[in-house]
Amino acid sequence: MKKIAVLTSGGDAPGMNAAVRAVVRKAIHAGVEVVGVNRGYAGVIEGDFIKLDKNSVSDIIDRGGTFLRSARCDEFRTPEGRAKGAEQLRKEGIEGLIVIGGDGSFTGATLLTNETGIKTVGVPATIDNDIACTDDSIGYDTAMNTIIDAITKIRDTASSHERAFVIEAMGRHAGFLTLAAGLAGGAEAILVPEMKFNIDEVCNNIQAGYEAGKIHAIILVAEGVEIEGQEFTTNRDVNQSNAFIIGKELNERTGFETRVSILGHIQRGGAPTGRDRLLASRLGAAAVDALLAGETNKMVGLVHNRINIAEIKDAIEGNKEFDEELYQLANILSI
Ligand code: ATP
Secondary structure, eight states: OOEEEEEEOSSOOTTHHHHHHHHHHHHHHTTOEEEEETTHHHHHHHTOEEEEOGGGGTTOTTOOSOTTOOOOOGGGGSHHHHHHHHHHHHHTTOOEEEEEEOHHHHHHHHHHHHHHOOEEEEEEBOTTOOOTTSSOOBTHHHHHHHHHHHHHHHHHHHHHHTEEEEEEEOOTTOOHHHHHHHHHTTOSEEEOTTSOOOHHHHHHHHHHHHHTTOOOEEEEEETTOOOTTOOOOTTSOGGGOHHHHHHHHHHHHSSSEEEEEEOGGGGGOSOOOHHHHHHHHHHHHHHHHHHHTTOOSEEEEEETTEEEEEEHHHHHHSOOOOOHHHHHHHHHHTO
């Protein structure tokens, strides 16, 4: 393989730049040319390519977002769009494509491979950390730390005013990010879609804490929690958020005056943590190795701190196991 391409797709995640840097420099080390694709699959279809050399990726390891930019591209969901994309890649002499993104992006990659023979390897990058076949995805650690930082700051004001705060974290339908940040941030209650909860019980526990002298309460809620009668959608009006419903209940039923804070897109930005930079560097380099070894339709991940090469189908279709023990531990420690 003499020439490969790399793109970032779907929601941006801190560490994507570090992954692109690793792809470029590892490929150069192996004597392979690298092309960057701007704006994900939209750039594939349009042939929006830029040649990347070692200097194109200097000074980006510490930057959030993605300098290649990302886009949602509906045309790539059609066989015609993917055929157009394959033609652009072939015209440029590109034999393999590294896709840094989430499960939607991986679905696009596997369809491209199956329909056109272009070799693809995926690198998991999403703050939601909901991709199977890897312990962590790029961006998750940074987002977790951003939430912990927010909890710490909100707790200062919560204690000063003896308030309860319902804080909503991202994660779409998954609660991995909320559980980890809630445990590490010392939240009094953690509500995630994977674990059924009873609002009466949550209110009673918070009330008991109040009566026992707690002067603040932090309830961390995943955006995807289900409350009867409320449908989850990422495009909803912020005022219909479940966090407001829970906040209202707490306000009415406990001694705490309650406020709601939706953390929103700050969770997606910021300089990647050291851990995310390490993960991105390892996975970016491993993706190049995989392509050069002739792999295709694969995803590189990290399992028990070792590079793991999985069928991309398993990463897309597999259900990442929710750590119920960790959830129980969080409950035990939050008294
Ligand atoms: P995140 O988890 O951050 O949302 P993602 O990769 O899942 O990342 P999506 O918006 O689902 O993000 O997908 C990114 C792009 O991948 C889409 O805009 C589209 O171009 C392509 N894609 C997604 N799903 C499919 C599909 N079923 N078939 C072909 N292409 C797809």
